[in-house]
Amino acid sequence: MKSILKAAVLGAALTAAGAQAQATELRLSHQWSNKDIRHQVAQMVADDVAAADVDLEIKIFGSKSLFKPREQYKPLSRGQLDMTVLPLSYAGGQQPAYNLTLMPGLVKNHDHAARLSDSPFMAALEEKMAEDDVMVLVHGYLAGGFAGKDKCITAPEDVAGLQTRAAGKSFEQMLAGAGASIASMASSEIYNAMQTGVLQAANTSSSSFVSYRIYEQVSCYTPAGEVALWFMYQPLLMNKSTFEGLTEAQQAALMAASEKAQAFYLEEAKKQDAASAKVFADAGVELAEMTAEDFAAWRALAMETSYKQFVDEVPDGQHLLDLALAVE
Secondary structure, three states: OHHHHHHHHHHHHHHHHHHHHHOEEEEEEOOOOOOOHHHHHHHHHHHHHHHOOOOEEEEEEOOOOOOOHHHOHHHHHOOOOOEEEOOHHHHOOOOHHHHHHHOOOOOOOHHHHHHHHOOHHHHHHHHHHHHOOEEEEEOOEEEEEEEEOOOOOOOHHHHOOOEEEOOOHHHHHHHHHOOOEEOOOOHHHHHHHHHOOOOOEEEEEHHHHHHOOHHHOOOEEEOOOOOOOEEEEOOEEEEHHHHHOOOHHHHHHHHHHHHHHHHHHHHHHHHHHHHHHHHHHHOOOEEOOOOHHHHHHHHHHHHHHHHHHHHHHOOOHHHHHHHHHOOO
16 A cells, blocks of 8 residues: 555655656846847737746746857757847857848838748848847837937938937948037947037937936937938847747747737837927927938938948848848
8 A cells, every 4th residue: 555655655756746847947148128129029929928827937048147249149040048138249259141220221110020030031130030039029129210409300311410429330330421520339328428519419229218317308209200310130049949848839839929929019119209209399309300302311321331341241142132122
């Protein structure tokens, strides 16, 4: 009787251990606060996966608490990190093709961004990610605009002679082509630079313009509207081998949660632009609008500067650029 009881207890212990082995915890890293849209996207996926009850937990490490912002892609590709939300252009050093995901004038508006995410262009980038053992769970672009200390900025001639901060190397190349003097700095430094007269114009994301209170330092704001020059691809990525190691039920729950989060990301990204315009208007800042003609002039300038540089530096650059430009 004792031996039967002992066997039953041992069997129960082994079953419990087996169930515990099935439970998986994934670590997700990002650089933002828990109020940021990118955190909300990650949290949605984590919550929906938990609700699916498939023994899968996603633990989020925000505010740069696990890895520095630009140091997340490499550990992700090596399997030292399971998931991350990051601007893909941060990994342009590893894969120069990713620099196309922060290229002036390549994306016109949020709906165009969504079409790019579901196109042969993105499929080509995802092939490069797969080489690094990385895959996309949630596609998403965020937009941005311009702010001027003393004047409105809508067309290339508006930045001539101005000390300007741009978001990314490609934007710096284009703005320099328009006659601007370039001041490289983090978006968190724009406020002080404008306050001290170091900076006269800036280009960054809608959310950064608001969170860093740039409306206190400028006279005119050009928000992302019907068209916008600044779009940055900021997906939720996962280590491919880690995903493939999950059970079918866990994979299905993760994909379903990601699809829902992607729809939320698109709608919220659109709202952020409108919300930023309201904040600036409420602060008494003049609002300017970039027209389709302005956009075309910027893109023509980008063709001669940023796009040309990209094609010269990246072996399959022209092919990738053509794929992106083919998306209407």
